[in-house]
Amino acid sequence: MRLLHTSDWHVGRSLHGADLLREQEEVLSGLAGVVVAEAVDVVVVAGDVYDRAVPSADATGVLDRVLTRLRDAGAAVVLTPGNHDSARRLAFGAGLMARSGVHVRAATAGLGEPVLVRDEHGEVAVYGLPYLEPEIARHELGVPGARSHEAVLTEAMDRVRADLARRPGTRSVVLAHAFVGGGLPSDSERDIGVGGVDLVPAPVFDGVDYVALGHLHRPQTITPRVRYSGSPLAYSFGEAGQQKQVWVADLDAGGLAGVRAVPLPVPRPLTVLAGTLDELLADPAHAGAEEHFVSARLTDAVRPPDPMRRLQTRFRHCVHLEWAGNAGGADGRSYQERLRGRSDLEVAGEFVGHVRGGVGATDAERELLVRALGAAAREELAR
Structure with missing residues (x-):
């Protein structure tokens, strides 16, 4: 049995306001080519x-077309909801889709009921655990004292192991969406816990042949049989240059026989550039990034006017801008030092001049500022 492990598609995500649907459909549709080239039997999507x-x-529409291509390529599909999904919405039509070979496992009550797939060695039980929010799942699972991700996933895995005990000799795969100990996060995941209650030790998943994890966007191996596939695209500039991939896992008669990475294409790379605005606009060394998604870190001593529009004349997919120049201006002093001893009116007047590129407030505007500051002071005294 050959599995393709992927997760964290995040269909519909944007990058600093830039629509990624075209790039997502290109990469996810390409998984059908991997299915054919690698003779994959089952594609698992871990949340x-x-x-x-x-x-x-x-x-x-993108998801519909991608799933259709995967089925046309010959693979069954098992997918589960993650913390970004609505389990109920994702599960709409699950009964009908299962008849076509797309299995959505989204119900907490059914997490101990596997999708059974057969090969020449017998059955493989694929258990899809939906994302389990402790405050909700502890009641659905009948364990009201389970207030952490570890506790609810322990209960879920106990049910998986109990079902496996009734299927002697059956090989097993578990899909789970969680932050497992030893994993390294990226900038683009949504936090799923506070104070460490989200952390799940890897031994919670003992007793199965392969654990296909989702949630962390960096591909990584926790143990040889417990792995994150990572996201198929980079969703933050902290992931720039990161090779995205899927895992292809083989199960033989005795269980897990081997796992290897299959790299994914990058439709539009992410690049972080740093320098003054003039340097970024003129330096020929940056020519290769002109069609990339770009995050620009400007080092000008004084914030230049209209920098994003000017950057986009060369880097049309520049989507993020950070000014890293001297926060206090060209004289080397901090804002706190520059503002010390100044009145509110002087500070407000300087701000007007700053946003206008050096053109200060007129007399009429200064009068308006005086009245506004006076009204604010009176309101503060009245509290």
Whole structure:
């Protein structure tokens, strides 16, 4: 049995306001080519199929086309909701889709009921654990004292192991969406816990042949049989240059026989550039980034006027801008030092001049500032 492990598609996500649907459909549709080239039997998607609980019509269209291509390529599909998905919405039509070979495992009550796939060695039980929010799942699972991700996933895995005990000799795969100990996060995941209650030790998943994890966007190996595939695209500039991939896992008669990475294409790379605005606009060394998604870190001593528009004349996919120049201006002093001893009116007047590129407030505008500051002072005294 050959599995393709992927997760965290986040269909419908944007990058600093830039729509990524075209890039997402290109990469995800390409998984059908991997299915054919690698003779994959089952594709597993470990959560965060969509980027939001209520996806756009365009996002649902992308998912529909991608799943159709995977089935046309010959693979069954098992997918589960992550913390970004609405389990109920994702599961709409699950009964009908299962008849076509797309299995959505989104119900907490059914997490101990596997999708059974057969090969020449017998059955493989694929258990899809939906994302389990402790405050909700502890009641659905009948364990009200389970207030952490570790506790609810322990209960879920106990049910998986109990079902496996009734299927002697059956090989097993578990899909789970969680932050497992030893994993390294990226900038683009949504936090799923506070104070460490989200952390799940890897031994919670003992007793199965392969654990296909989702949630962390960096591909990584926790143990040889417990792995994150990572997201198929980079969703933050902290992931720039990161090789995205899927795992292809083989199960033989005795269980897990081997796992290897298959790299994914990058439709539009992410690049972080740093320098003064003039340097970024003129330096021929940056020519290769002109069609990339660009995050620019400007080092000008004084903030230049209209920098994003000017950057986009060369880097049309520049989507993020950070000014890292001297926060206090060209004289080397901090804002606190420059403002010390100045009145509110002087500070407000300087701000007007700053946003206008050196053109200060007129007399009429200064009068308006005086009246506004006076009204604010009176309101503060009245509190």
